[in-house]
Amino acid sequence: MLLEIKNLEVVFPMRQGDLRVLHGIDLAVEKGEILGLVGESGSGKSVLSKAVMGLLAKPGRASGGEILFQGQDLLKADAKALRSLRGNRIAMIFQDPMATLNPVLRIDAQMLEAVQGHRKMPSAEARRLCIEALRKVGIPAPEERFLNYPHQLSGGMRQRIAIATALLNDPDLILADEATTALDVTIQAQILSEMKALCRESGTALVWVTHDLAVVSGIADRIAVMYAGRIVECGPTQEVLSRPKHPYTQGLLDSVPSAAQRGQDLRQIPGLMPSPSALPPGCAFNPRCLRAKEACRSNQPVMTQTPTGAFACFNPLSEGDRA
Amino acid sequence: MTAPLLSVRNLGRKFVQKPSAVAVAASLLTTGKRPVQKAVRAVNDISFDLGPGEALGLVGESGCGKSTVARLITGLITPDQGAITYKGETLAAMARKDRLKIQMVFQDPLGSLDPRMRLGDQIAEGVRVHNIVPAAELKDYLAGIFADCGIDPVLAQRYPHQVSGGQRQRFGIARALAMKPDLVICDEPVAALDVSIQAQVINLLARLRRERGLSYIFISHDLNVVRHLCDRVAVMYLGKLIEIGDAAEVLSDPRHPYTSALGDAAPRVTLDAQEFRAIKGEIPSPLNPPKGCFFNPRCSLATDLCRSEAPELRDLGARKVACHTPL
Numbered sequence: 001m002l003l004e005i006k007n008l009e010v011v012f013p014m015r016q017g018d019l020r021v022l023h024g025i026d027l028a029v030e031k032g033e034i035l036g037l038v039g040e041s042g043s044g045k046s047v048l049s050k051a052v053m054g055l056l057a058k059p060g061r062a063s064g065g066e067i068l069f070q071g072q073d074l075l076k077a078d079a080k081a082l083r084s085l086r087g088n089r090i091a092m093i094f095q096d097p098m099a100t101l102n103p104v105l106r107i108d109a110q111m112l113e114a115v116q117g118h119r120k121m122p123s124a125e126a127r128r129l130c131i132e133a134l135r136k137v138g139i140p141a142p143e144e145r146f147l148n149y150p151h152q153l154s155g156g157m158r159q160r161i162a163i164a165t166a167l168l169n170d171p172d173l174i175l176a177d178e179a180t181t182a183l184d185v186t187i188q189a190q191i192l193s194e195m196k197a198l199c200r201e202s203g204t205a206l207v208w209v210t211h212d213l214a215v216v217s218g219i220a221d222r223i224a225v226m227y228a229g230r231i232v233e234c235g236p237t238q239e240v241l242s243r244p245k246h247p248y249t250q251g252l253l254d255s256v257p258s259a260a261q262r263g264q265d266l267r268q269i270p271g272l273m274p275s276p277s278a279l280p281p282g283c284a285f286n287p288r289c290l291r292a293k294e295a296c297r298s299n300q301p302v303m304t305q306t307p308t309g310a311f312a313c314f315n316p317l318s319e320g321d322r323a
Numbered sequence: 324m325t326a327p328l329l330s331v332r333n334l335g336r337k338f339v340q341k342p343s344a345v346a347v348a349a350s351l352l353t354t355g356k357r358p359v360q361k362a363v364r365a366v367n368d369i370s371f372d373l374g375p376g377e378a379l380g381l382v383g384e385s386g387c388g389k390s391t392v393a394r395l396i397t398g399l400i401t402p403d404q405g406a407i408t409y410k411g412e413t414l415a416a417m418a419r420k421d422r423l424k425i426q427m428v429f430q431d432p433l434g435s436l437d438p439r440m441r442l443g444d445q446i447a448e449g450v451r452v453h454n455i456v457p458a459a460e461l462k463d464y465l466a467g468i469f470a471d472c473g474i475d476p477v478l479a480q481r482y483p484h485q486v487s488g489g490q491r492q493r494f495g496i497a498r499a500l501a502m503k504p505d506l507v508i509c510d511e512p513v514a515a516l517d518v519s520i521q522a523q524v525i526n527l528l529a530r531l532r533r534e535r536g537l538s539y540i541f542i543s544h545d546l547n548v549v550r551h552l553c554d555r556v557a558v559m560y561l562g563k564l565i566e567i568g569d570a571a572e573v574l575s576d577p578r579h580p581y582t583s584a585l586g587d588a589a590p591r592v593t594l595d596a597q598e599f600r601a602i603k604g605e606i607p608s609p610l611n612p613p614k615g616c617f618f619n620p621r622c623s624l625a626t627d628l629c630r631s632e633a634p635e636l637r638d639l640g641a642r643k644v645a646c647h648t649p650l
C-alpha cells in the first residue's frame with residue numbers, strides 16, 4: 001500500500017476548545033491507483049489532502065491517527081524528512097495556479113528549483129527535463145513558455161505548468177485539489193485526459209479532490225465520498241455511481257441535471273451541510289436525510305465493509321430502493 | 324412565435340485597450356507616432372429574439388462575450404453597434420421605470436450585495452425607491468417575495484456574510500424579483516454553489532418561471548444546467564453567435580463543430596470508461612482573432628474556405644448555424 005491513512009483526526013484549537021474537522025478517516029491508496037475524493041465545501045476534503053502534505057494551516061493539527069506513506073508515518077516525520085518528500089515523492093496541485101506560482105519569478109526559475117532542490121543535476125540537464133515535462137502536458141512552444149512570467153500565460157497554461165512541475169520528480173503520489181474547477185470545460189477535458197494518461201504511463205498514484213462527481217466518474221478507479229469530516233462511502237467508481245449505498249451519494253447523483261429529467265424538478269437534498277462546530281447528534285447527514293431513522297439521530301454509524309467497498313449508514317439504499 | 328419580448332439586432336461592442344504611458348512614450352521616441360490602439364470586439368454582430376415566457380441559454384467558454392451581452396441588455400454598458408428593443412421600444416429610449424422590467428442575477432452574490440447593509444433592507448430599498456408597492460404594503464410584499472424564494476424571514480435581519488452561499492443567491496434572486504420583472508438575466512447563477520445547493524436554486528428558478536411567467540436569459544458554461552432550464556440555446560465563440568436553436572436539439576445533435584466539441588468536453592456522470600475528447604488548443608486572444616472563421620485553428624473540419632472567409636449565421640432547418648462545413 002502506497003498511502004494508508006488510519007483513524008486520522010484533525011482539530012483546530014479554538015477559544016471554546018478544540019474544533020474537530022476530521023473524524024477517524026480511514027483511507028488507502030494503492031500504487032498507480034486514481035482515487036476520486038468527492039465532497040462539497042466544508043466536507044473536509046481539502047483539510048485531508050493538506051494533512052497528508054503536512055501543510056495544515058496553523059494552529060490546525062492532526063490530533064490522532066497515522067498517515068503512512070510507503071510505511072513511514074508522516075505525522076511523526078520531522079520537517080527535514082517532510083521537505084525531502086514534498087515535491088519529490090508526493091506532489092500537490094492546487095486549485096488556483098496563480099497562488100501556486102510565484103508571480104515575480106519566471107517559469108524556468110520555479111521549475112528548476114523544484115528539480116535541483118531535490119537532486120544534484122547540472123542546469124542544462126535539469127532544463128531539458130523541465131522542457132520535456134512541459135511538452136508532456138501539452139504546452140506548445142515549451143522553450144518560449146519556459147522563459148515567461150506566470151501573468152503572461154492563460155489560466156489553462158498556468159495550471160499545466162503547475163502539473164508539469166508536480167510531475168518533474170516522478171512522484172509516487174500526486175494530490176490534486178480541485179485542480180480543474182477554475183478552468184473552462186474544454187481545458188478541463190484536456191487536462192483530465194492528459195493527467196489520466198500520464199499517471200497510467202508512469203505508474204503514479206493520483207488523488208483527485210473535487211466536488212464534481214462527473215469529473216471523477218471519468219478519471220477515478222475508486223471513489224471516496226466525504227461529508228462533514230467523515231468518509232461516508234467508498235468503493236470502485238462503477239459500483240459507487242451505479243449502486244450507491246449512502247443516501248448522500250445518491251442525493252449528489254440526483255442533483256446533477258440530466259437529459260432525462262428535462263423540465264422536471266431536480267431531486268434536491270434539503271438543507272445545508274452542518275458547520276463542524278454544530279454537528280447534529282448521530283449521523284451528521286440525518287437532518288437532511290429522507291431515510292433517517294431513530295438510530296440515525298442518536299448513534300454515529302460506523303463503516304460497514306462490503307465485498308468491494310464500505311459505507312457508513314444505518315439505513316443504506318438497497319436494490320429495491322433504486323428501482 | 325408571437326411578438327418578441329426582447330429583440331437584439333446586430334449588437335456589437337468594442338473595448339479599446341489604452342496603451343500605457345510608457346508604451347506611448349516609447350512609440351513616440353522610436354517611430355514618432357502614437358501606438359496603434361488595440362480593440363477587442365467583445366460582442367460582434369449578434370442578433371436574436373426572445374419570446375415572452377421563454378428561457379434562452381447563452382453558453383460559451385470564458386472570454387466569449389456572454390457576460391458582455393448580459394450587461395448590454397441590462398443597460399449597464401451601451402452598445403456601439405446595433406440595437407436592443409424591448410416590447411418594441413429601443414432600450415436607449417426607454418423610461419427608467421420600464422427598464423426595471425429587465426433585472427439581473429449575478430454569479431457572485433457576495434459581490435453584488437452590499438456587505439454593510441442588512442439583507443432585508445437591501446431588498447426593501449429598491450422597492451421603496453421605485454415605488455413598486457405603496458409604503459403601507461411594503462412589509463407584506465417583501466414577506467411574499469421571501470416566501471416565494473424559500474427564504475427564512477429571520478435571515479432578512481442578517482448581513483450577507485452571515486448567511487450561506489445558497490441563501491445569498493436566494494437573496495440575489497429575491498432582489499431581482501422584487502422589481503416585478505418580465506425578463507431576468509441570470510449570469511452563472513449557480514456556478515459558485517455546491518452541487519446539492521445548485522439543485523435547490525435550479526428548482527427555485529424553474530418554479531419562479533412557471534409561476535410568474537418570467538423570461539430568462541440564462542448564462543452558463545454548464546450545458547447540463549442549460550438543457551434542464553432553457554427552451555432555446557445560443558452558443559457564442561469569441562464574441563460571435565455560432566449556433567442558436569432548440570436547446571434539446573442543439574445539445575443532443577449539434578451542427579457546429581464547436582458546439583459538438585463543447586458537449587464532448589463537458590463531464591458527465593457515466594459508467595463507461597469515459598474518454599475526454601478534448602478540443603485542441605485554447606480560445607484565441609480576442610485582441611488578435613484568427614482570419615476567417617474564428618474557430619478554424621481548433622476545428623478538425625476546417626477547410627481553406629474556413630481559413631479565409633468568416634461564415635455567416637445561416638438557417639439550417641429550425642436553427643441557425645455559422646459554419647461552412649456543418650456536421
